[in-house]
């Protein structure tokens with residue numbers, strides 16, 4: 001078996017009384033785009049900072065590319081194989097894009113200023129002479145990504161790589177990350193942009209209140225999702241009677257407030273028949289539809305959100 005690109009075991013960290021991480025176990029296989037999804041304050045940045053040795057956790061183990069990360073005692077050679085973009089790109093306002101690329105290349109001991117394919121794919125070529133202070137938010141983010149990738153790291157850790165990007169930027173970054181993974185780089189990216197993670201990642205871990213609440217494989221991510229019939233009624237009493245009527249007819253249904261849901265195959269396959277049945281029972285729904293449990297539904301259900 002190949003060495004995981006990242007391995008985290010029993011990771012826990014508190015800030016005062018806040019449990020930012022509460023016993024996280026996570027393994028990231030090499031050569032994949034692994035999405036790390038969570039709501040604001042879920043613990044994404046804290047875990048990423050622990051991965052990169054920027055924070056020493058209260059408890060737990062972290063291994064990056066098979067090497068244990070222990071704050072300042074981490075072998076420095078490890079970081080030459082890792083690229084990262086955390087909490088925004090740290091840029092020097094007066095230096096141009098070309099200056100940044102040159103400086104990063106020199107720091108990384110690279111013979112040439114930049115991997116042209118990274119600057120090309122990030123469409124930075126036309127901004128080479130522009131100082132960082134004059135870049136738009138999206139272009140600053142593009143430059144931050146280029147700096148994280150300039151040395152072709154084996155692992156790249158990105159905190160919210162889509163921040164500030166316009167739709168074209170989102171597509172460019174998605175293509176770049178997919179291409180890197182095809183070439184063998186492991187990408188670990190946090191995000192709260194569900195649709196972007198679903199499109200980019202091969203695997204997704206969902207974190208909520210410092211705990212991992214779900215792991216989804218690529219197949220699960222792209223599956224059409226579980227379907228359910230959802231109907232709304234004039235009031236809660238109608239919904240309760242409608243759920244009882246369907247259940248009595250062998251179609252399991254649950255009332256919730258003014259609505260009902262049913263995952264019974266017949267209800268999902270023949271919503272028209274359900275409508276007729278309800279009308280005949282004197283309980284006409286004011287809305288009736290088949291909904292699919294996509295990643296967004298799943299995420300919101302797991303993390304207690306509402307739509």
Ligand SMILES: Nc1ncnc2c1ncn2[C@@H]1O[C@H](COP(=O)(O)OP(=O)(O)OP(=O)(O)O)[C@@H](O)[C@H]1O
Pocket residue numbers: 015016018019020038039040041042043044045046047192
């Ligand atoms: N330096 C700190 N001091 C105190 N509390 C902190 C600190 N850093 C994070 N926290 C708290 O720890 C929890 C997790 O924060 P974290 O930044 O890891 O979340 P996140 O998932 O990255 O959120 P976001 O998507 O908003 O960036 C939050 O409740 C946050 O308020």
